[in-house]
Amino acid sequence: MSKAHHDRTHHAKKATGIGDPQCFKGEGGKPKFKAGDTVRIRDMADFFYTRCQTYTRGAVGTVTLAVYESPAAEDEAWDNTDKPEWFYSVKFRQKDLWPDYPSAFPNDTVETEFSERWLEKA
């Protein structure tokens, strides 16, 4: 049974007057990565729900920012907020994501967010 069923105000109690994800500040532990780190996106099991786009799996990008701490989408989507983790903004070269990307645009990038579990040092 979801937590909301027995205490459906648990998130409101935590976030009211503070905001979300600010209410999870300090709960993600020490960040594993920092701006400038090169990371590879892990290709892990993703049953039922994830925000980690499949097209990024195995690709290498650069961390631009440790953005905030929050429960990972996999947990939060079932109302579980027990284990917040760091989220990172990661920038990829388009050429590294799409094999057929036109060579005429070598500087094109795409930047997107990942929770820490999806990243490993490259």
Place this chain on the structure above:
Amino acid sequence: MKSPTRSEVMRHLDLVGQLQPAYHQPAQAPYPDEIDHEHFRALLRSPHDIGGEADISIRWEEKQEEQWEANTFATCECLAWRGVWSAEERRRRQNSDVGQTQYLGLPYYGRWLLTAARIMVDKQYVTLTELNNKFEEVRKRYEQSPSR
């Protein structure tokens, strides 16, 4: 057995067949040894993770927000304020749990509205029987309304 309801049911079955996602291999009711790891991954792909899928461009038109869309948004926000769901649970339900046919086939706020009804049933704020009875009541009122 001919009746307006029976012909509507037959038209419904035809249309559902045409709305199935195109998977250009025989794909109905496979035996277990016909599903390898690659097929399994493809079948479990969440419908909202569309990046990299081959597709054609879609028609885009500017449009005003309709009243029912604003009402739907407000209803869903109220459900969040009352702790019935978080934004992420709402997204999981309306972008992923709905499945590919509904994800691609329903208007954007149609998915919001359907999902709002679904969570009320899933978390037992209303029973499915109550929802269906309400729907029948509203349909009757609609059919009898002179403005139709």
